[in-house]
Amino acid sequence: MMAHKKRVGMEVSIAVxxxxxxxxxxxxxxxxITPQTHIVEHLSSLVxxxxxxxxxxxxxxxxxxxxxxxxxxxxxxxxxxxxxxQGLALMNEIVFITSAMRLPIVMTVANRAxxxxxxxxxxxxxIMAARDIGWIQIFTENGQEAFDHSIMAFKIAExxxxxxxxxxxxxxxxxxxxxxxxxxxxxxxxxxFLPEFKPYHKLDPQKPVTMGAFAMPELFTECKMxxxxxxxxxxxxxxxxxxxxGKLTGRHYQPVETYRTEGAKxxxxxMGSLGQVAEVAVDAMRDQGIPVGLVKIxxxxxxxxxxxxxxxxxxxxxxxxxxxxxxxxAAGPVLxxxxxxxxxxxxxxxxxxxxxxxxxxxxxxxxxxELVRHAQAEVKQGPSQEYYIYGVRG
Numbered sequence: 001m002m003a004h005k006k007r008v009g010m011e012v013s014i015a016v017x018x019x020x021x022x023x024x025x026x027x028x029x030x031x032x033i034t035p036q037t038h039i040v041e042h043l044s045s046l047v048x049x050x051x052x053x054x055x056x057x058x059x060x061x062x063x064x065x066x067x068x069x070x071x072x073x074x075x076x077x078x079x080x081x082x083x084x085x086q087g088l089a090l091m092n093e094i095v096f097i098t099s100a101m102r103l104p105i106v107m108t109v110a111n112r113a114x115x116x117x118x119x120x121x122x123x124x125x126x127i128m129a130a131r132d133i134g135w136i137q138i139f140t141e142n143g144q145e146a147f148d149h150s151i152m153a154f155k156i157a158e159x160x161x162x163x164x165x166x167x168x169x170x171x172x173x174x175x176x177x178x179x180x181x182x183x184x185x186x187x188x189x190x191x192x193f194l195p196e197f198k199p200y201h202k203l204d205p206q207k208p209v210t211m212g213a214f215a216m217p218e219l220f221t222e223c224k225m226x227x228x229x230x231x232x233x234x235x236x237x238x239x240x241x242x243x244x245x246g247k248l249t250g251r252h253y254q255p256v257e258t259y260r261t262e263g264a265k266x267x268x269x270x271m272g273s274l275g276q277v278a279e280v281a282v283d284a285m286r287d288q289g290i291p292v293g294l295v296k297i298x299x300x301x302x303x304x305x306x307x308x309x310x311x312x313x314x315x316x317x318x319x320x321x322x323x324x325x326x327x328x329x330a331a332g333p334v335l336x337x338x339x340x341x342x343x344x345x346x347x348x349x350x351x352x353x354x355x356x357x358x359x360x361x362x363x364x365x366x367x368x369x370e371l372v373r374h375a376q377a378e379v380k381q382g383p384s385q386e387y388y389i390y391g392v393r394g
Contacts (some may be wrong), residue, residue, distance in 0.1 A: 008184050012143035013038035013176045014167075015184075016082075016108055019150035021052045022190040025106075026077040026197070029057040029068035034120050035172035036084040038109035043080075053166075053230045062087035066094040073103040074211055076202030078154060079106065084172060085112035085126045092130065098165050099134030100227060101212050102200075105165040107135075108150065111272065111323075112172040113359045121360020123170040124272065124323040128333045134227055136166040136234055139271040143180035143366060146170040146314040148251055151185070155194050162234045163200055169300075171273040173360070175334070183249070234301050255304035256311045257296040260286060263295030265351075266372055267312060269338065270321040271297045274356070274363055278321075281368035292372055305341045312342065318351045319375045321357050321368075325355055325389070355389045367391075380390035 010018075017039050020028075028047070030040035046052040055072070059065045062083050073079040083091060088109055098105055113119040114126055127137065136156060140146040146168065153166040170176060201209055215223055239255070246252035257275075260282050261267065268278050275296040286294040295311045295318075297304070310320060324331025331339065334354030342348050352375045357363045367390060374388070 004187075006184050007181045008140050009181050011177060011179050012146055012170065013110075013214070014042050015143055015180075015182045016146045016150050016170070017042040017046065018108075018184065018354050019147045020080050021046055022185055022187060023080075023151050023154045023194055024048055024078065024191075025052070025054055025080040025154075026060070027055045027057070027069070027079045027390075028081065029059055029065045029071035029072065030081045030083070031059055031062045031087060033062070033064050033084050033087040035112060035122075035176045036082045036087070036108065038176065039082045039108055039110070043283075062090040063094060066091045066098060069105050070094065070098055070101065070103060073105050074101070074203050076197075076199040076204075078158070078197040079103075079105045080107070082108035082110065084110040085114055085120075088126045088130055089114060092133075095130065095133045095135065095165075095254065097212060100223070102163040102230070103165060104154075104163055106150070106153045106157055107165065108146075109167050109169050110172040110176045113171055115175065119359040122174050123358045123360065125325070125358075127169055128324040128326075131301070131333060134164070134231060135301065136162075136164050136231070136238070137169065137299075138167065139169045139298055139300055140175070141273055141296065142313050143175060143178065144182055144252075146175060147182050147184075148245060148249070150251075151190060151194060152245055154197075156234070156238050158197055159237045159241075160200050162230070162237050164231060164234055167341045169272065174273045183251075185249075189248070194220075194246065208236065232302050235304070251379075253298060254307070255297075255299035256307040257298055258311050259294040259296070261293030261315075263291055263315070265291045265316045266376065267293050267299070267315040267317070268318065268319045268321065268368055269295045269334070270323070271300065271334065272323065274321070274323070274352055277363060277365055278368050281365040284365065285369060285372065290372070303341070308338065308341050309345065312349060314372065315349045317375050317379055318342075318349045319371050320351060320353045322353060322355045322373070323357050325358070343344065350375075352378060353388070356391070358389070361391050363390075
């Protein structure tokens with residue numbers, strides 16, 4: 001049965017904190033960093049006021065926050081944190097350990113540019129630097145999606161077939177500090193959807209176990225392969241949770257989302273909140289008779305290879321819009337993944353890469369129209385370089 005819908009206007013960060021509250025998180029450790037601060041700030045108030053029965057641990061850094069989360073999750077409680085940019089970079093040593101220990105921690109990353117130069121504005125450089133940390137990684141496009149996936153992430157991570165930490169990405173400021181109308185959930189409905197956390201294994205003085213053990217070279221590769229298989233195999237349970245949520249709320253999610261791709265010869269591809277801006281551009285080009293569509297990647301890890309190939313079937317040109325640079329490399333991170341995914345096919349579209357919106361640079365619908373024209377011209381005359389950074393001064 002579909003849940004009762006109640007629309008409430010609130011800042012997206014506050015909606016995310018209420019999602020964590022509805023999920024009955026039992027332990028939270030976090031350090032404030034713009035533009036993530038409002039999420040954990042509001043959670044600390046909910047805990048202090050008795051509206052959320054949880055332990056809120058104030059720490060001296062993001063490195064300490066993830067370390068504390070590991071301890072709390074290993075002790076068998078539902079654990080949450082949030083971070084952004086340099087905070088995620090400071091966690092870097094610990095996030096690899098988190099996933100290797102198969103601890104189902106949920107983390108919100110309010111995507112923000114990495115320094116330097118210092119920027120508090122949005123792009124995807126923080127999460128792309130953490131691409132290979134072994135976590136499930138999901139991208140959201142608006143506040144409702146951020147709310148929904150913040151609840152679903154706990155059910156995904158804690159599934160005993162999965163047992164992997166999960167990141168929900170939302171664009172800093174573009175989403176975190178914007179007021180939107182959200183369809184909220186009541187506690188009884190969420191409780192039916194998300195059962196009480198039952199850890200698969202936990203630290204217990206009465207039943208001692210070893211976590212995070214040392215591995216000799218003859219075992220290390222086998223451990224990493226097991227981790228790789230666990231992350232790859234999480235795809236099925238992720239879809240099951242999304243399908244259950246769709247039946248409950250009427251809001252359905254797919255690993256790869258499409259917009260007006262029927263008969264499209266040119267496909268724009270991206271992740272995050274700029275997808276809604278690109279939709280405006282696609283509508284305008286369709287009105288001009290230009291067969292353009294949009295593909296949005298929601299599930300970044302595990303990467304949805306088959307879904308992507310199906311979404312791009314029939315396309316002649318793919319315009320991949322990265323929001324991070326792979327400095328010194330020939331492509332942005334998303335472009336590299338898309339080219340790798342499409343390489344085995346006998347018939348391959350021309351795939352061009354563009355980097356947009358770095359450090360919060362504004363990207364208007366007209367920009368996507370310009371990129372399509374540029375890509376069409378490049379394919380016609382033959383690409384002169386591997387990728388392009390849109391909007392560079394001078």
